[in-house]
Amino acid sequence: MEQRSDTFLDNASEALKNVEQAKRRDIIATFAPLMRSAAIEGFDEFDTLRQHVKRVREHALDHLEYYLGQFEQQAVQNGNHVHFARNSDEFNSVVLDICQQHDARRVAKGKSMVTEETGLNSFLQRAGLEVMETDLGEYIIQRAGETPSHIVAPALHKSAGEIRALFQSTHDLGARDLPETVDLVAEAREVLREHFLKAEVGIIGANALVAENGYSMLVTNEGNGDLCANLPRVLIVCTTIDRVLPLAQDATAMLRLLVRSATGQAQTCYTSFYSGPRRDSDVDGPIETHFVLLDNKRSDILDSDYREMLECIRCGACLNHCPIYSSVGGHAYGWVYPGPMGSILTPLLTSLEQSHALPNACTSCGRCAEVCPADIPLPDLLRDLRHEENSRKLSAGRWRLGIKLHGWLARHPKLYQLSTAIAIHTLHLFGRKRGSYSSLPMASGWTSQRDFPAPQGKTFMQQYKARLKRLAEQRNEH
Amino acid sequence: MNERDREHSSPQRRKQVALFVTCLADLFRPSVAFASIKLLERAGCEVSVPLQQTCCGQPAYNSGNYEEAVPLAQQVITMLADADYVVAPSGSCAGMICHHYPRLLEGEWRERALELAAKTFELTVFLNDIAHIKPPGKKPSAAIPSVAYHDGCAGLRELDIREQPRQLLRDLCGIEVSELQQREVCCGFGGTFCAKMPEISGKMVDDKLNDIMATGADVLAGGDLGCLLNIAGRARRQGKKIEVRHIAELLQQDRDTPAIGEGK
Ligand code: SF4
Numbered sequence: 001m002e003q004r005s006d007t008f009l010d011n012a013s014e015a016l017k018n019v020e021q022a023k024r025r026d027i028i029a030t031f032a033p034l035m036r037s038a039a040i041e042g043f044d045e046f047d048t049l050r051q052h053v054k055r056v057r058e059h060a061l062d063h064l065e066y067y068l069g070q071f072e073q074q075a076v077q078n079g080n081h082v083h084f085a086r087n088s089d090e091f092n093s094v095v096l097d098i099c100q101q102h103d104a105r106r107v108a109k110g111k112s113m114v115t116e117e118t119g120l121n122s123f124l125q126r127a128g129l130e131v132m133e134t135d136l137g138e139y140i141i142q143r144a145g146e147t148p149s150h151i152v153a154p155a156l157h158k159s160a161g162e163i164r165a166l167f168q169s170t171h172d173l174g175a176r177d178l179p180e181t182v183d184l185v186a187e188a189r190e191v192l193r194e195h196f197l198k199a200e201v202g203i204i205g206a207n208a209l210v211a212e213n214g215y216s217m218l219v220t221n222e223g224n225g226d227l228c229a230n231l232p233r234v235l236i237v238c239t240t241i242d243r244v245l246p247l248a249q250d251a252t253a254m255l256r257l258l259v260r261s262a263t264g265q266a267q268t269c270y271t272s273f274y275s276g277p278r279r280d281s282d283v284d285g286p287i288e289t290h291f292v293l294l295d296n297k298r299s300d301i302l303d304s305d306y307r308e309m310l311e312c313i314r315c316g317a318c319l320n321h322c323p324i325y326s327s328v329g330g331h332a333y334g335w336v337y338p339g340p341m342g343s344i345l346t347p348l349l350t351s352l353e354q355s356h357a358l359p360n361a362c363t364s365c366g367r368c369a370e371v372c373p374a375d376i377p378l379p380d381l382l383r384d385l386r387h388e389e390n391s392r393k394l395s396a397g398r399w400r401l402g403i404k405l406h407g408w409l410a411r412h413p414k415l416y417q418l419s420t421a422i423a424i425h426t427l428h429l430f431g432r433k434r435g436s437y438s439s440l441p442m443a444s445g446w447t448s449q450r451d452f453p454a455p456q457g458k459t460f461m462q463q464y465k466a467r468l469k470r471l472a473e474q475r476n477e478h
Numbered sequence: 479m480n481e482r483d484r485e486h487s488s489p490q491r492r493k494q495v496a497l498f499v500t501c502l503a504d505l506f507r508p509s510v511a512f513a514s515i516k517l518l519e520r521a522g523c524e525v526s527v528p529l530q531q532t533c534c535g536q537p538a539y540n541s542g543n544y545e546e547a548v549p550l551a552q553q554v555i556t557m558l559a560d561a562d563y564v565v566a567p568s569g570s571c572a573g574m575i576c577h578h579y580p581r582l583l584e585g586e587w588r589e590r591a592l593e594l595a596a597k598t599f600e601l602t603v604f605l606n607d608i609a610h611i612k613p614p615g616k617k618p619s620a621a622i623p624s625v626a627y628h629d630g631c632a633g634l635r636e637l638d639i640r641e642q643p644r645q646l647l648r649d650l651c652g653i654e655v656s657e658l659q660q661r662e663v664c665c666g667f668g669g670t671f672c673a674k675m676p677e678i679s680g681k682m683v684d685d686k687l688n689d690i691m692a693t694g695a696d697v698l699a700g701g702d703l704g705c706l707l708n709i710a711g712r713a714r715r716q717g718k719k720i721e722v723r724h725i726a727e728l729l730q731q732d733r734d735t736p737a738i739g740e741g742k
Pocket of ligand 1: 261313314315316317318341368371372374375376
């Protein structure tokens with residue numbers, strides 16, 4: 001997918017000006033956390049389960065090669081083809097090859113952030129295939145020519161009114177005007193059904209790969225994943241190498257955290273395991289099945305200090321609880337993954353050069369880490385990325401210099417106290433009447449939004465030292 | 479009760495507290511530090527102020543300049559090594575010492591950081607949970623204002639400060655806090671964040687301010703000057719009437735000092 005993370009500040013500024021969308025984001029930011037906490041409240045095992053799943057994930061990543069090998073062996077034994085792709089280009093080519101081998105014209109596609117990452121849709125379309133997204137949210141943004149704004153709810157930024165207008169302009173509706181939300185859903189379902197039946201290839205994602213039996217697991221609320229998997233002749237499961245877990249029970253344990261954290265449900269409507277092609281005794285199912293597993297720098301992350309990021313289960317809770325995400329929305333981040341997890345993944349999967357603004361879009365408020373079911377210390381990783389930004393001199397020179405000067409001064413207490421006393425006294429003189437300044441030459445970032453409260457006068461250290469001196473003199477007099 | 483608590487709970491010996499003033503209180507609002515000293519003394523402590531103190535290193539640390547933050551952390555650790563207790567009128571500075579110094583440092587320095595962390599407390603936690611400050615004999619004479627409280631993020635999530643400030647306002651001043659709808663949400667300060675991403679920060683502080691104004695409170699109290707400067711500054715800019723103060727001032731019944739951002 002094309003990236004515009006380098007203009008994050010401009011993207012954000014534009015997003016803030018869209019009052020309608022901003023209002024909707026505010027509402028979602030109020031309700032999503034309530035739904036999550038309601039789901040967690042009655043679920044006492046949450047914390048123990050979180051620790052358990054974390055250990056399992058750590059173990060799986062520690063032995064990634066082993067478990068990927070086991071998965072591959074089992075999956076092949078079940079009659080699947082397993083492909084590994086080092087990068088997006090390889091990944092897209094593998095998928096296209098499979099489609100072409102089957103003379104496919106149409107692809108029915110379930111929700112998959114990995115294929116967003118590789119830009120699979122446009123790649124297949126350029127090769128002449130018709131690709132139809134079948135998850136309702138994905139379908140809507142595909143029709144609108146947009147990208148997902150949230151990893152779980154891709155069309156979160158769209159109102160029912162906008163969706164209605166979209167269908168009115170792109171569907172052949174005749175006299176129907178789709179007054180209710182259910183009408184919109186029914187309309188999409190009608191269009192999609194047709195496509196499910198005609199598609200030769202189905203593409204879906206996976207929430208986990210199970211090494212012990214070679215299955216993949218997928219949760220959806222719409223059941224579209226199962227239709228993509230079972231109706232077309234060929235099924236391609238697209239995911240990444242870090243999704244592998246040792247046991248089926250690990251996958252279901254993870255699921256209990258995932259769904260509650262993502263949507264506040266105890267369970268999604270559909271939880272499916274995919275084992276392989278149709279057997280003689282099966283009445284339906286694909287005749288050929290493939291797994292395409294993308295690396296795209298994940299093995300580099302495995303060897304880096306950001307390894308914990310691979311434990312992310314893509315629940316979206318950190319987005320829902322991030323005040324910056326809810327202020328600017330997902331598109332401002334300029335790539336596939338937004339919010340706290342995206343601000344870490346984007347630099348790691350693309351480059352820090354293009355995206356170093358993202359790790360700065362954080363106040364270290366810590367709400368994301370508090371809710372993250374994978375227990376990833378997101379603010380720490382974001383700070384570590386800022387450290388890297390700093391070390392590689394990608395941050396603005398005046399900031400680096402400012403911090404350096406401040407650090408130097410703070411290491412020299414006498415000089416620090418003297419110079420701050422002078423600076424504060426001057427500031428106080430100019431601002432004491434009004435109590436604050438509406439503009440300050442050195443702090444335009446601050447004063448563009450708010451007044452700068454004036455200091456009270458002498459610094460505490462000045463006053464305190466004077467007081468100690470007075471006390472000493474009094475003592476001497478006696 | 480840990481060893482140290484037991485050792486200090488003997489009535490003969492007063493708790494020896496080193497005040498970590500914090501750079502914002504030092505430079506912008508000395509009244510907070512003076513109020514903190516009085517409160518600690520009221521709670522029966524003997525307070526000293528180490529004179530070498532400057533800054534805990536948070537600006538450097540949070541900007542990702544660990545190389546500048548390390549010597550500052552070491553300076554603070556050395557300065558406070560002999561203190562029995564360290565108290566800071568800020569959740570974010572106490573959080574820096576308690577959580578981030580050990581993360582930032584390695585080896586022997588990490589050990590020393592952990593020692594310092596074990597005896598460092600945010601002001602309201604220390605007054606309420608450790609020193610058990612007693613309510614004043616007579617009820618406050620001045621009219622009781624209606625007070626909203628802003629929970630700083632580091633206090634909330636690094637130090638689990640939730641009830642202590644509310645308990646103190648209740649016990650010492652007879653004030654029942656008017657709660658915000660979104661207590662858990664950041665005010666948009668974030669140290670250098672507010673200057674690096676002013677527009678987003680402006681939106682966040684507006685949300686916070688709307689929440690505060692909706693409580694109908696006369697006073698906004700908080701435990702972190704960073705947040706309070708941010709909120710007071712935005713209130714001034716928007717012409718919203720709210721008296722913004724550090725909780726130490728309120729607990730010390732000091733409302734004569736002009737509020738944050740107010741003129742004489
Ligand atoms: S980082 Fe944590 S909270 Fe965010 S999407 Fe991943 S698992 Fe969910």
